[in-house]
Amino acid sequence: MDFTLKIWRQANAKAKGKFETYKITGISPDCSFLEMLDILNEQLINDNIAHPVVFDNDCREGICGMCGLYINGRPHGPDDGVTTCQLHMRKFHDGETITIEPWRAKAFPVIKDLVVDRSAFDKIIQEGGYISATTGGVPDANAIPIPKPKADEAMDAASCIGCGACVAACKNASAMLFVGAKVSQFALLPQGQPEAKRRVVRMIKKMDELGFGNCTNTYACEAECPKSIKKTNIARMNREFICSKTSYTDK
Amino acid sequence: MKLIKLASISKKLCMGALGAFLLIFLPFHMGMNLCILRDDGGEWYRNVCHFMGTNYIVKVFEVVLLACVLFHIVLGIILAIENKMSRPVGYAVANKSKTHQGSKFMIWTGGILLVFLVIHFVDFYFAKTGLVTGKYVVKTEKVEKAFQEKAMKMQQGQLKEADLKELQAQYMAIQSLSGEKVAKNGKYFINLTKEELQQTCGKDFKDYEPDFYNMAKEKFHNNLFVVIYLLAFIALGIHLYHGVGSVFQTYGLNIEKYAKTIDILAVIYAIVIPLGFAIVPLKVLLTAM
Ligand code: HEM
Ligand code: SF4
């Protein structure tokens, strides 16, 4: 398959970036998107055309959340429920022009080319994405009874890989799906209760400070999340927030 | 960087509460409007307007409602600006994701509604507050009473020459109106211009009300006017379709069990309300009402 690639190139955080166009030919339909970019980079280096295109990636199996690319107007490209590393070139048609951009958000500044700084997410986690653990011996598994449906729901929320596609997809660059998932995975379980009321308020405060936008219930996040995190997690976070604001007295 | 120092969710909760109040208000407004359809020469409609114009509870709600609309608009614009600021560099190819239809246009459908509200207020609400002149309705018995009081004064010799002339003119005016500008039930003089009102009742007469029935009929015989209204109702439908579901989500009530029901509710509300509003101008335009 042959493609025309329009790729955002930006030398560093301060530089003014622009799109460069590259042609690439003879790509197998079974090639993954990142492999296609590897082939492109090999050509750029070997033929001395340009510096290789820099893009984030690590596990290449859909679990680390590094490979965020905004492809033809959608985070992680045209397939549903997958990361960019799990996207295959057969999802495009031969001769297509593919536009590849970095995540765009005030809170996710570009570092180089397609790589953005997602440490804003880490800062939100530092505000409350943890539980207090007791010291002493290892507790028995299943010592605390948890209904299976609750455990499942918490597990679904916990499957968020922090990729940032929700922010990238949202017209307001809002991080509500990410924070909603992180609040929910604890709010659903007894282990998360001691900090529950403090957690939700602090994480949201941090999220706002970092410059993420306000949610307008557009649900592009849910449509683009590679882990199919549901918008009901946002509703749950709103509920937790109201509950905390009306009953939590400790500052 | 944020325009208001309030948690993003708090702002949303305010927006939702204000919106929800408007959602409750709309069916009442629609119900009143539909009274115009009854073939009674406007009797029901005038009674409703009289109630709305004089009842004190209604007056309190009117202030609350105006405040809600104002804050809803201001907050909506602030949110929209903040959200634009959250993505300083945009995408070249943007937003191909599946989203809730309507949600992307809230500020635009809201903007259309704002323009509509300005037109609507100038035409109807300003007439009520006396900022613009419209058509007026007064009770026949009140006109007669005012006339008789003056006639009484005349008999007691308290009136000057000029006042006598006015009284005569008043008498003539009442006679000529009695032929055409009386409501079906005979209780009101209707569709009076400001001059006619002053001629019949005298300059310092206060006991009149705007004749919204005839004003509406007059406005809605104008094609352009009806088209503007219908466009606004379409925008309203889109705004409401997203708004109804949005309130549930914002208040954390959108649990999976209810999601379908809420969606259906939103569709029904967003169709029934604008349709209910649209019936009135359409009926006036298309029938010889
Ligand atoms: C009859 C009039 C109106 C009604 C019944 C109404 C109702 C609503 C409702 C229920 C919402 C959803 C709130 C939420 O997200 O929880 C909403 C949102 C919104 N409204 Fe209105 N509205 C009206 C007029 C307007 C006007 C005149 C504007 C003018 C700009 C406007 C701008 C907005 C905006 C921008 C939003 C989106 C806010 C967000 O999603 O965060 N609305 N409206
Ligand atoms: S909620 Fe989904 S899209 Fe957002 S960071 Fe987590 S995995 Fe990525």
Ligand code: FES
């Ligand atoms: S590289 Fe780890 S999820 Fe794609």
